[in-house]
Amino acid sequence: xxxxxxxxxxxxxxxxxxxxxxxxxxxxxxxxxxxxxxxxxxxxxxxxxxxxxxxxxxxxxxxxxxxxxxxxxxxxxxxxxxxxxxxxxxxxxxxxxxxxxxxxxxxxxxxxxxxxxxxxxxxxxxxxxxxxxxxxxxxxxxxxxxxxxxxxxxxxxxxxxxxxxxxxxxxxxxxxxxxxxxxxxxxxxxxxxxxxxxxxxxxxxxxxxxxxxxxxxxxxxxxxxxxxxxxxxxxxxxxxxxxxxxxxxxxxxxxxxxxxxxxxxxxxxxxxxxxxxxxxxxxxxxxxxxxxxxxxxxxxxxxxxxxxxxxxxxxxxxxxxxxxxxxxxxxxxxxxxxxxxxxxxxxxxxxxxxxxxxxxxxxxxxxxxxxxxxxxxxxxxxxxxxxxxxxxxxxxxxxxxxxxxxxxxxxxxxxxxxxxxxxxxxxxxxxxxxxxxxxxxxxxxxxxxxxxxxxxxxxxxxxxxxxxxxxxxxxxxxxxxxxxxxxxxxxxxxxxxxxxxxxxxxxxxxxxx
Numbered sequence: 038x039x040x041x042x043x044x045x046x047x048x049x050x051x052x053x054x055x056x057x058x059x060x061x062x063x064x065x066x067x068x069x070x071x072x073x074x075x076x077x078x079x080x081x082x083x084x085x086x087x088x089x090x091x092x093x094x095x096x097x098x099x100x101x102x103x104x105x106x107x108x109x110x111x112x113x114x115x116x117x118x119x120x121x122x123x124x125x126x127x128x129x130x131x132x133x134x135x136x137x138x139x140x141x142x143x144x145x146x147x148x149x150x151x152x153x154x155x156x157x158x159x160x161x162x163x164x165x166x167x168x169x170x171x172x173x174x175x176x177x178x179x180x181x182x183x184x185x186x187x188x189x190x191x192x193x194x195x196x197x198x199x200x201x202x203x204x205x206x207x208x209x210x211x212x213x214x215x216x217x218x219x220x221x222x223x224x225x226x227x228x229x230x231x232x233x234x235x236x237x238x239x240x241x242x243x244x245x246x247x248x249x250x251x252x253x254x255x256x257x258x259x260x261x262x263x264x265x266x267x268x269x270x271x272x273x274x275x276x277x278x279x280x281x282x283x284x285x286x287x288x289x290x291x292x293x294x295x296x297x298x299x300x301x302x303x304x305x306x307x308x309x310x311x312x313x314x315x316x317x318x319x320x321x322x323x324x325x326x327x328x329x330x331x332x333x334x335x336x337x338x339x340x341x342x343x344x345x346x347x348x349x350x351x352x353x354x355x356x357x358x359x360x361x362x363x364x365x366x367x368x369x370x371x372x373x374x375x376x377x378x379x380x381x382x383x384x385x386x387x388x389x390x391x392x393x394x395x396x397x398x399x400x401x402x403x404x405x406x407x408x409x410x411x412x413x414x415x416x417x418x419x420x421x422x423x424x425x426x427x428x429x430x431x432x433x434x435x436x437x438x439x440x441x442x443x444x445x446x447x448x449x450x451x452x453x454x455x456x457x458x459x460x461x462x463x464x465x466x467x468x469x470x471x472x473x474x475x476x477x478x479x480x481x482x483x484x485x486x487x488x489x490x491x492x493x494x495x496x497x498x499x500x501x502x503x504x505x506x507x508x509x510x511x512x513x514x515x516x517x518x519x520x521x522x523x524x525x526x527x528x529x530x531x532x533x534x535x536x537x538x539x540x541x542x543x544x545x546x547x548x549x550x
Contacts, residue, residue: 063091065086067084069205078468089144095165102164102269111148111237114188119139122135129210135216135221142169143169143244144231148288148291175248186199190261191236199234201229234293245264315497328485328504336492339500345472346474348430349472350450351445360397361494363478364468366467370461395425401476405431405459408458426444431452433451434453481497
């Protein structure tokens, strides 16, 4: 059943013609469709959100301005949920009953303005007309949340086409999760993420979005939400804030790929260069101090449990390893593939020739221990290039000679066989699995005698600061235990011991007169 809106307020402000009223807040989900997450190269463990102003809402049939001096205005067709009954701390099982309607939306974004507000998207997605919604509302009571379809056409050609079956986060989960933090009020809108296919549009382009439920009786539909892109004439004032700026990374993300953006394939380059400034000297020094066990504990607190590279042991257990990942992938041996990819300047040789100073070569060998994955010559090459370490979940041949090179190496053990017995060197600088853990180029890798851990670059500073703070706390607790205090109430600390610890900290940080 499709609902036609009749509201006197729309005669005053036609922007909200596709909604029952002006929404108090609009909450948008960063990633929810597997197709989009895979395109971005990451699948988050939990949903994350940003807010859009209600002033960005527009009705079907309107236009959106691409501001003067910008080039990367991108569309994102989405299912919009409209809250009916207010929701506060509702369960996932009850959450859908608080959604009154679903409809089509277009979460436009201007990548030229994303750099300084990345994550919050305040300026890049908050502009007037950047959230078209409508034109018709579908009664949420008659459509299962996993039976909806969203499609987008640009100038009549299909650009996005996906369903809500198999989302990373279900619609009821989103509603319940948000209701943990604040009240979802009647008329609030949740934009539920976009599938793969989002791309750039230019003045003159017409974008249409439709949400429907083809498997439901009557095939209810939002109708087509139509928006025309026009060229704006107003420019930004540099004296007030950041100006639009783009680079090839933004172009590739806005268009969906480097190929779609008309850019050449990305050359093999240092992963540190792809994430400049991730490991500053100060941050590297902190990581040198933080034990892997402490970092693992802090990542676990943040929901990341699968970040240790299992099954590898250090050849130099007294050496601490800190660096950014450079990846190399082997696939299982097959004679014809080894003939085409195993010889010449193969992926293995390219990886060791290209590794940069402070980087860690991480090798996916699928835990296959019945062959070597490197020997002394490649270890020497990595050492000469200034690599921080080598991590492989396969074997190492010339084990003693590799150990003598001096570069820290983590491996599953020694094996005398050459590469071609079990492996084909396949590609470099791609997302891999090593020791049961996903590793991406540019991830931060830390190793000590306990093992190796992988830290997402966006979390590294937060995690290492927390780990060092925990180390200080543990040292204080250990000193009290050494004085004869029982561990009960001290480890972990109860309110009494916490107050004593806070007092001790205050004394340490209070300057002497």
